[in-house]
Amino acid sequence: MSDQAQLHKRLIHTLADSGNLRTEPWKRAAEEVPRHEFLRGGFFRRVEGAVPAAWASVPETDPGWMDACYTDESLVTQIAGTIMPTDIRGQIMRQPTSSSTLPSLVLRMLEDLEIEDGMRVLEIGTGTGYSTALLCRRLGEENVTSIEYDEDVAARARTSLGRLGMHPTLVAGDGLRGYGSGAPYDRVIATCAVRTIPSAWIEQTRPGGVILATIGGWLGSSGLAKLTVRDAGTASGPLLDGEVSFMLARPHTPPALGLLPDLSAGSSRPATFGSDILDDWSARFVVQAAVPGAQRLALQHEGQTEDVLVDVGADSWAALRQQGDHWTVRQGGPESLWDAAERQLKRWRAAGSPALEDMTVTVTPGGIAYDW
Numbered sequence: 001m002s003d004q005a006q007l008h009k010r011l012i013h014t015l016a017d018s019g020n021l022r023t024e025p026w027k028r029a030a031e032e033v034p035r036h037e038f039l040r041g042g043f044f045r046r047v048e049g050a051v052p053a054a055w056a057s058v059p060e061t062d063p064g065w066m067d068a069c070y071t072d073e074s075l076v077t078q079i080a081g082t083i084m085p086t087d088i089r090g091q092i093m094r095q096p097t098s099s100s101t102l103p104s105l106v107l108r109m110l111e112d113l114e115i116e117d118g119m120r121v122l123e124i125g126t127g128t129g130y131s132t133a134l135l136c137r138r139l140g141e142e143n144v145t146s147i148e149y150d151e152d153v154a155a156r157a158r159t160s161l162g163r164l165g166m167h168p169t170l171v172a173g174d175g176l177r178g179y180g181s182g183a184p185y186d187r188v189i190a191t192c193a194v195r196t197i198p199s200a201w202i203e204q205t206r207p208g209g210v211i212l213a214t215i216g217g218w219l220g221s222s223g224l225a226k227l228t229v230r231d232a233g234t235a236s237g238p239l240l241d242g243e244v245s246f247m248l249a250r251p252h253t254p255p256a257l258g259l260l261p262d263l264s265a266g267s268s269r270p271a272t273f274g275s276d277i278l279d280d281w282s283a284r285f286v287v288q289a290a291v292p293g294a295q296r297l298a299l300q301h302e303g304q305t306e307d308v309l310v311d312v313g314a315d316s317w318a319a320l321r322q323q324g325d326h327w328t329v330r331q332g333g334p335e336s337l338w339d340a341a342e343r344q345l346k347r348w349r350a351a352g353s354p355a356l357e358d359m360t361v362t363v364t365p366g367g368i369a370y371d372w
Contacts, residue, residue: 007070008034011103014072020104022111029137030107036069038128038160039100042085043068043075044092054093057085074102077128078153081250097247098153100128101191105244110134112226112240113187113212119143122182122204124175124213125191125249129157136166144168145182147175149250176251178204185209193222193246195292197235197363205229214246215239215361215368218254218295219278221285222246223356227363236362243281243356254295257310261317263301266332272342274327275307275320282355283345289370290344291337309337348372 012030015021021030042065044055055076058065068075078084078098110131115121119139126132126148135144146168148154154172161167171179175190176198183204193216201211209229216222224244227235278284278296288294293311299319300306306319316333318341329338348354354372362369 004034004036004066004070007067011035011070011072015104015107018072018104020108020111025138026107026111026134029134030103032137033130033133033164035100035103035130036066037163038130038133038157039065039069039075039077040160041077041156043077043100044079044085044096046076047091050091050093052093054091055079055096056091057088059085072102072104075100078150081150082152097250098127098150099247100130101246103130106131106134106191109189109212109224110138112224113189113210115139115187119186120182120184121145121187121189122179122185122201123147123189123191124178124201125149125246126154126157126170127191128153129160131189131191132157132168132170133161133164133166136161136168141166141168145171145179145185147171147173147179149173149175174251176200176249180204188212190214190249191246192249193252194249195252196368197225197227197361199233199365202229202233202235202363205235207231210237211235214244216246216248217285217288217292219284219288220296221281221288223285223359225361227361232365234362234364236360239356239359239361241357255312257295257297257312260299261308261310261319261332263299263306263308263319263330266317266319266330268328268330271320271327271329271338273345274322276322277345278307282353283348285356286344286348286370287341289368290340294337309341311335311337 042059047054076096076099080094081097120143123146126146132146151172178200184206186209188211190213193214211227223239224241227237229235293313294309299308306321308319310317314335316335318331318338359372
């Protein structure tokens with residue numbers, strides 16, 4: 001048995017032992033798809049201790065490349081929208097824009113889809129093509145459609161899939177619009193995060209079909225939603241898991257902050273909740289749902305660091321400052337951001353501060369709502 005085969009076998013055992021690979025059809029698919037074929041050209045590894053975050057290229061010739069390919073971890077494959085591991089030597093301090101998600105999460109999500117033979121699946125976010133290959137092995141390439149926003153990433157995935165003799169329907173385009181030519185689908189799965197579920201996904205999924213997607217936002221909290229499509233363009237279902245993190249779909253990334261607010265303006269009041277509540281993942285999700293256009297940053301004001309929420313689209317802001325055991329909030333603009341946040345937080349606290357796994361999601365033509 002080759003070193004690659006041994007590493008692959010070890011990964012399958014790890015995934016099965018951890019409970020992320022639970023059924024024989026998916027185990028067979030995972031055994032038949034070599035992950036390293038989707039990481040040709042290398043990946044980026046985070047540089048330990050670097051502030052701000054820095055990334056170093058790990059080429060295919062690196063002695064640790066093959067071992068990393070069969071480790072249960074996410075591997076960054078693109079930086080800043082265009083930069084590939086083969087494009088640089090040394091380090092780069094820019095944001096990752098594409099990656100190969102850790103196999104345990106990929107397979108757990110595919111298991112959660114409850115796929116049956118003959119089903120048609122739409123995948124949003126082809127990425128390297130690894131999860132697309134798993135779907136092809138499970139269902140047959142004729143039942144798999146995958147959309148990738150980045151044309152270069154899509155081309156590399158097509159090449160990798162072709163090396164394994166797989167030729168599903170691959171589309172380079174905006175996955176938020178779905179792919180109507182292949183509809184209706186029995187299942188839709190997204191390997192990027194979205195701020196809300198696009199209406200196109202619901203319209204292109206047959207009634208009773210399932211959409212599995214990570215709902216996230218600009219405050220950095222997210223949850224994995226499993227939604228059953230109903231009539232009249234609606235879908236609803238539970239959040240399966242908190243702290244599942246994917247990169248936001250590129251059309252859903254936040255706008256530039258532009259000119260920062262004048263923190264000496266606005267009106268001040270005592271705050272019921274301080275910004276320290278945002279350290280809790282579920283609480284941050286609740287606030288994010290209340291003020292979906294807000295971004296968070298730290299700013300200096302009168303010699304003290306304040307936690308600031310800024311909504312560029314609403315031209316509104318809220319700055320929170322701790323004074324001993326108490327918090328104050330100063331707000332400016334047409335919308336009082338922290339007032340809206342506190343209303344949701346009070347409702348959440350009154351319900352016992354449930355975790356994301358205890359929440360449900362309902363999507364209608366009018367928007368998205370959460371219940372707990």
